[in-house]
Amino acid sequence: MKRILIVDDAATVRLYHRKILESACFAVEEAVNGIEALEKTLRAPFDLYIVDVNMSKLDGYGLLKDLRSRGMPQAPAIMVSAEASAKDRIRAFIAGANLYLLKPVKPAQLLSHACLLLGEIYIGKVRP
Amino acid sequence: MPIIKQQAPQISGEDKRQRPRDFDGLTAALNSGDEVIRRWAVRDLAEFPAAGGALAARLKREPNAAVRNAILTALTRLGDKEAVDGLVECLRSEDVALRNAAMEAMKELPAEVAPIMDTLLSDNDPDVRIFAVSILESLRHPRVEVWLKAVIEHDPHVNVCATAADLLSELASEISRTALERLPLRFPEEPYIAFVTDLALKRLNEDRSR
Numbered sequence: 578m579k580r581i582l583i584v585d586d587a588a589t590v591r592l593y594h595r596k597i598l599e600s601a602c603f604a605v606e607e608a609v610n611g612i613e614a615l616e617k618t619l620r621a622p623f624d625l626y627i628v629d630v631n632m633s634k635l636d637g638y639g640l641l642k643d644l645r646s647r648g649m650p651q652a653p654a655i656m657v658s659a660e661a662s663a664k665d666r667i668r669a670f671i672a673g674a675n676l677y678l679l680k681p682v683k684p685a686q687l688l689s690h691a692c693l694l695l696g697e698i699y700i701g702k703v704r705p
Numbered sequence: 706m707p708i709i710k711q712q713a714p715q716i717s718g719e720d721k722r723q724r725p726r727d728f729d730g731l732t733a734a735l736n737s738g739d740e741v742i743r744r745w746a747v748r749d750l751a752e753f754p755a756a757g758g759a760l761a762a763r764l765k766r767e768p769n770a771a772v773r774n775a776i777l778t779a780l781t782r783l784g785d786k787e788a789v790d791g792l793v794e795c796l797r798s799e800d801v802a803l804r805n806a807a808m809e810a811m812k813e814l815p816a817e818v819a820p821i822m823d824t825l826l827s828d829n830d831p832d833v834r835i836f837a838v839s840i841l842e843s844l845r846h847p848r849v850e851v852w853l854k855a856v857i858e859h860d861p862h863v864n865v866c867a868t869a870a871d872l873l874s875e876l877a878s879e880i881s882r883t884a885l886e887r888l889p890l891r892f893p894e895e896p897y898i899a900f901v902t903d904l905a906l907k908r909l910n911e912d913r914s915r
Contacts, residue, residue: 587868587871589871589874589900589901589904590871590897592904593897593900593901630801631801631804631805631839632805633805633809636801636802636805637801638801639801639802659831659832659835659864659868660832680864680867680897681863681864681867681895681896681897681898682897683895683896683897684896
């Protein structure tokens with residue numbers, strides 16, 4: 578079963594994303610900031626990261642840069658943000674994001690992109 | 706592989722006060738090339754009520770994390786209009802760490818931040834409005850729920866409303882019930898809004914049944 582880490586400081590957002598991804602039988606774990614995400618990664622790397630931008634201690638950009646510089650298996654990452662400018666997107670890609678989704682994410686959008694990055698087949702509609 | 710957390714540079718305990726310890730000498734020391742001197746200057750300037758402007762100006766270009774934290778602490782302690790204005794300016798920064806640090810500092814200033822909250826919540830930039838809502842999360846102020854309710858009733862931007870509804874899911878009282886019920890009607894195409902308001906109303910109903 579593919580393992581996904583949701584990194585977001587908002588509990589409600591983590592719960593929403595978790596419900597969507599678990600509905601497609603992914604194994605989901607959560608972290609409230611980049612530091613916790615790194616700690617969990619070092620214990621057991623994940624197949625996909627879903628990362629918010631604004632978090633205390635270590636923000637999403639810092640987390641992705643850190644993940645990409647550690648020489649660990651390069652799991653894909655989706656950055657999820659409320660910031661819509663092209664500059665923000667470019668910054669996310671430079672940090673190491675594979676995809677940039679605008680909040681609030683729709684269930685089918687999150688699931689189809691997660692499946693795409695994980696090499697899984699997306700089988701249709703889900704509801705949180 | 707152990708995680709090596711980024712540490713703020715070790716600060717020498719050595720007192721590097723060289724310039725006169727008056728206001729002009731200290732503001733000049735803020736521009737020293739030596740971070741220890743800058744940090745001592747910040748620390749001493751916190752005793753000067755008029756230092757908010759100089760500290761806020763330095764904060765925007767201060768590269769050293771320890772000095773930056775000292776400035777945020779000093780601005781929080783000063784808490785006057787200039788200091789708060791300096792913190793608000795940081796909310797517009799591209800630097801995520803600076804923005805977050807300013808938000809944390811503002812959460813400690815309920816009396817000073819409350820008078821400008823309406824202005825922050827009506828800023829033209831939705832990102833600033835989102836940060837203002839995030840400040841409300843820990844702002845110990847009796848009007849927090851009233852501000853959040855107004856946001857979900859009137860703000861046109863889905864993510865500002867989503868952030869406010871997130872907070873209301875944890876602290877809403879009956880005051881917010883009608884506004885929460887109406888929010889999904891304002892954004893009928895957004896499943897997240899339906900999800901978060903449903904969560905908030907469930908918690909509200911649980912509270913009522915206790």
